[in-house]
Amino acid sequence: MQNYPIFVDLNQQRCLMVGGGPVALRKIRLMRLAEADITVIAPELCDDLRTEFGDSITHVQREFADDDIHGYRLITAATNVPAVNKRVSELAQAANIPVNVVDQPELCSFITPSIVDRSPVLIAISTGGGAPVLARMLRAKLEAFIPASYGDLAATMSRYRDALKNAMPDERDRRMFWEKIVQGPVAELFFSGRKQEAEQALQSRIDRSPTADNAVGEVWLIGAGPGDPDLLTFRALRLMQQADVVLYDRLVSDDILNLCRRDADRIYVGKRRADHAVPQGEINQRLVDLAKEGKSVVRLKGGDPFIFGRGGEEIELLAQSGVPFQIVPGITAASGCATYAGIPLTHRDYAQSCMFVTGHLKDGSVDLNWPLLATPNQTVVIYMGLVGLPSICKNLIAHGVMETMPIALIEQGTTQRQRVFTGQLCDFSESIKDQSIKAPTLIIIGEVVSLQQNLAWFKPQGQ
């Protein structure tokens, strides 16, 4: 091991910073979070440093002099004069004061790691000063996986330590208890911001009150986005990795499904080969039953559960049955497909509003408010519109939309199989009829489609 890791208590400790530029500012920010008493020696402070910390640091306005190093717990040099940095390092090391020269590991007696701060939880990452980019990348990964309210959870756990010790004298029992807490519904309550409920749940589990171990699980209704697994949210991924069982339908790709906990049972509730979907009522009931067995149930939906996703219907029964649930938004197809196709849904020059509609056929006809859809300066996004496309185009033209209005169809948007077809309203359905188009597809109509030519950026492999 090249360095010995320690965490230093700097609260009210005198620390010296030589240099007053932006590099010094970055380090000062961190030291101030640790409540250090900071003296800055520099002929000038940069504006940001003066505005942010002018009142909370001591500024000695001059060049560094050899005698300056005495009386400090830590010294940092961040000037742009190599000779000064080197001199600070030599003097500090001769006086046995830990010293850091920013970005020059060979002049440092300590280095500062990349950190993930969920105080009181603090994670430090170091590559020995040699590959800071790698440390930053690791940091980003950890940031993504550790919920923002982890610190709250840790602080609460530490407050309840004694209470648990009294209630549960055996150390092994306590460890198992905490393991269940940090991986279960109590922690999830914290992460979703319901701190008070979380504490109550924790307290009742410690008290072993009758409600403590009631076996009701929880349902997480999660938006899986339009296809590209990278478009999942952090929360979606975290909950997926805790699932006991996952109910999913046709729009959820294998790539996304594979990100669920490996041991989770998978239940397909989409359309069967005979085009026969599991009835909605049955899905709703299934969610309730599984949760009542004490399971953590993930209900994965394509896109966003609240946009043409029947999310509302699925949670209604949960709410009535007293089953706890959370809803995680996802990127809806309109947003994902438009972005990956290079079509801005709004644009100051072309569209001041945007409308999402379903083109699902009702009684054999497309049942839409045509005058509203034909309003100028707006973008219309049609979900489930492929079958009704000829009738949609015809109706729009009949209600005054220009025959040359740009239109796009995005097939399997955001995936490696994405294809984008563009054309004009009057002959579009004719022009794509030989393309053997596969579901799912999204239709976008509006002037903004004309921008696609210049803005298309996403190139699926092999295209």
Ligand code: SAH
């Ligand atoms: N809740 C989903 C929509 C479900 S309705 C969401 O928010 O996206 C299903 C329709 O969504 C499909 O018929 C299609 O029109 C659209 N859709 C979903 N994913 C898509 C994708 N990757 N590419 C194109 N269209 C998609």
